[in-house]
Amino acid sequence: MQEVDDATYQGALVIVTDTANAPRISDERFAMGDKLIKIDHHPNEEPYGDLMWVQAAASSCSEIIAEFWQLFPEELHMTKEAARLLYAGIVGDTGRFLYPASSPHTLRIAADLIDFGFDYAALNRQIEQISRNVARLSGYVYENLQIDPSGAAYVTFSTEMLENYGVSDAQTSGVVPLPGTIENVLAWAIFVQQPEGYYRARMRSKGPAINGIAKRYHGGGHDLASGANVRDLEEAQKLYEEIQKACIDFPANN
Structure with missing residues (x-):
């Protein structure tokens, strides 16, 4: 990642993307800027910044930014490399266009970017x-995933286990979609232990809304893709029980 010194932040216009609330911004120096713009596609439940552009229906921030270029094609210059990176962002956030947030508009924007x-x-x-x-x-996920008859599922990664596998916390994002490939799995959580001892919960769903659950555990996100934090395995079990209930209630509500 490019190193940015304090002087660059001082008095700058800071643009934060794909970050639902201020505490999740990775560099606290954003506060050193004169103005802050938030561009996001998560529900705007914790507003921040001097200007907010939030489209919760968009598949990704890459889609929002590409749409901004489409609105002002004469004023904004799109390069081949910028188009490639925006396309990559759309593909990543839509799971290769598998997720429900992939709309006809998303596909049209992706096609326009490919034209570069x-x-x-x-x-x-x-x-x-x-x-x-x-x-x-x-x-390991497929071998150790615990699946409930309700369609809820979970697996836990301890720091020791990840060290043995030679996998970082960031790399675990690559296995988060896997439980969804199993038939009868409706919603799931992958609990990843952090060096400080708490667990990051990566939550996904194929139907039941899970963002309300995530909010109750210091997190949030989309209806079908959210994240949360739990103190220990006991609290992780409580979160999982809420996922179970959401799965049980889902057929009755649909």
């Missing part, structure tokens, strides 16, 4: 590449 001539097939392959260690972790 980058090798989108090679980019798709690159996005899907995983290390051998992550491949081994995928096997």
Whole structure:
């Protein structure tokens, strides 16, 4: 990641993307700027910034930014590399256009970006590449996933286990979609222990809304893709029980 010194932040216009609330902004120096713009596609339940552009129905912030370019094609110059990166952002956030947030508008924007001539097939392959260690972790998920008759499921990664597999916390994001490939699994959580001892809960769903659950555990997100934090395995169990209830209630509500 590019290093940015304090002087660059001082008095600057700071733009934060894909971050639902201020505490999740990765660099606290954003507060040193004169103005702050929030661009996001999560529900705007914790507003921040001097200007907010939030489209909760958008598939990704990349879609929002590409749409901004489409609105002002004469004023804004789109390069081949910028188009490639925006396309990658859309593909990543939509799970290769598998998630419900992938709308006809999303696909049209992706097509417009492809028109810039980058090798989108090679980019798709690159996005899907995983290390051998992550491949081994995928096997662990399938082998150890606990599945409830309600359709709820979970698996837990301790820091010791991740160290043994040679996988970082960030790399675990690559295995989060895997439980959804199993039939009868409706919603799931992957609990990843952090060095401080607490657990990050990566939550996904194929139907039941889970963002309300995430909010009750210091998190939030979309209806079908959210994140939360729990103090320990006891609290993780309580979160999972709420996922179970959401799965049980889902058929009755649909």
